[in-house]
Amino acid sequence: MINPEMNKLVETLLEGDHAAALAEARRLRTAGMASERIVTEGLEAAMQRLDDKCTVESFNLLEIMLAGRAVSAVVNELYPEGMPPERGRDTFVIATLEGDIHDLGKNVTKMVLIGKGYRVVDLGKDCPVENLVNAVEREHAHAVLVSGLITPVIPQVRRVRPALAARGLGGVRVVAGGAALKQATAGELNVDYVAETAFDGARYLDSLARGAV
Ligand code: B12
Known part of the structure; x- marks a missing residue:
């Protein structure tokens, strides 16, 4: 179940629209949301949805690569020095x-x-x-x-x-x-x-x- 506050982030990540995903992650952070929550409730939720698409019956490499690139862009934005220990x-x-x-x-x-x-x-x-x-x-x-x-x-x-x-x-x-x-x-x-x-x-x-x- 995706937190409604995260709908737009998850949607843009799954669309592989990394510019829109970055803009949404920045908006959430400016609104006071902690990076940790953006990762656990946004990025991880998007990854879970991608998992459902990564089966023998349904596998689209381009879609997965674009979503992955968008996820990486958001991680780099949230943690420019790398994920904190x-x-x-x-x-x-x-x-x-x-x-x-x-x-x-x-x-x-x-x-x-x-x-x-x-x-x-x-x-x-x-x-x-x-x-x-x-x-x-x-x-x-x-x-x-x-x-x-x-x-x-x-x-x-x-x-x-x-x-x-x-x-x-x-x-x-x-x-x-x-x-x-x-x-x-x-x-x-x-x-x-x-x-x-x-x-x-x-x-x-x-x-x-x-x-x-
Ligand atoms: C694209 C491709 C290439 C591209 C590679 C581009 C690149 N940057 O990777 C190019 C054109 C360069 C290429 C070259 C060659 N290829 Co090629 N290639 C393929 C092809 C069509 C797709 C592979 C692919 O990227 N799949 C998509 C990815 C996303 O899938 P995946 O790797 O399985 O990964 C998924 C999971 O397995 C998992 N996963 C992958 N790794 C890991 C690791 C861990 C730890 C975990 C948890 C999960 C995980 O994550 C992914 C998502 O779930 C396959 C055919 C096929 N159907 O697999 C042949 C294939 C792999 N190639 C083959 C061959 C023979 C070659 C060449 C030797 C051809 C030649 N004569 O020169 C050369 C390799 C030279 C070399 N020394 O490596 C053979 C291998 C046969 C064999 N069993 O040995 C295949 C199977 C084609 C065939 N049917 O003959 N190839």
Whole structure:
């Protein structure tokens, strides 16, 4: 159930109209609404509605990318220095691993998580496992997210967990997603969870943040 005060923000976000969404977020803030509420009741509500559109029967990449861009614009407006730590949300490191240059799904996942208030460190595509581990250590990340669209990248994915453990980071969860990886099981990929969609991954990470998994 969307708070009526947030209707216009949610509507403009879902339309992918980032200029209108920004104007509405500024209006709400000027009217005295806290940024925290704009995130939880506005951005998260829009993400939830997008989740319903991200199914096998209904999937429009352009629509999702535009809405994601609008959400990112509002987050940058509310928190130009990055999401404040007191929001208590975890940090994740995300990348497409070395050998794979597909990054659309990774970008969607990143936007969904930012929209939910998480801090996401994006290492881009074609990323060596070594760089991923360095970033987890440097950023004190709670989980590593890997996106894979081509089958030959699977051996790289399988290397992530041992590489983390070798650095004393064996407790950091590894989540995989993307067309090539979601055909395999978590056991086959040597990861903790394989996400069907960006939203499914976000739900797993929400449970992780709540200490429920
Ligand atoms: C667009 C595309 C490209 C673009 C990529 C542009 C870009 N910037 O990403 C270009 C043209 C560059 C490209 C290149 C190639 N491609 Co291509 N490409 C595709 C295509 C058509 C769509 C992929 C896509 O972006 N889907 C939309 C996104 C949003 O979906 P998604 O990634 O699955 O992400 C969703 C979820 O999976 C999830 N998700 C994704 N990652 C993660 C990660 C986490 C942690 C979580 C939680 C969730 C999550 O979030 C998203 C929303 O829910 C697919 C076909 C297909 N149907 O998948 C082929 C495909 C992936 N490509 C393929 C191939 C073979 C190639 C090339 C090797 C072709 C060539 N011979 O050069 C090169 C790759 C070179 C390389 N080294 O990587 C094959 C892979 C086959 C395989 N199993 O190995 C596919 C499946 C096409 C096919 N049927 O043969 N490609």
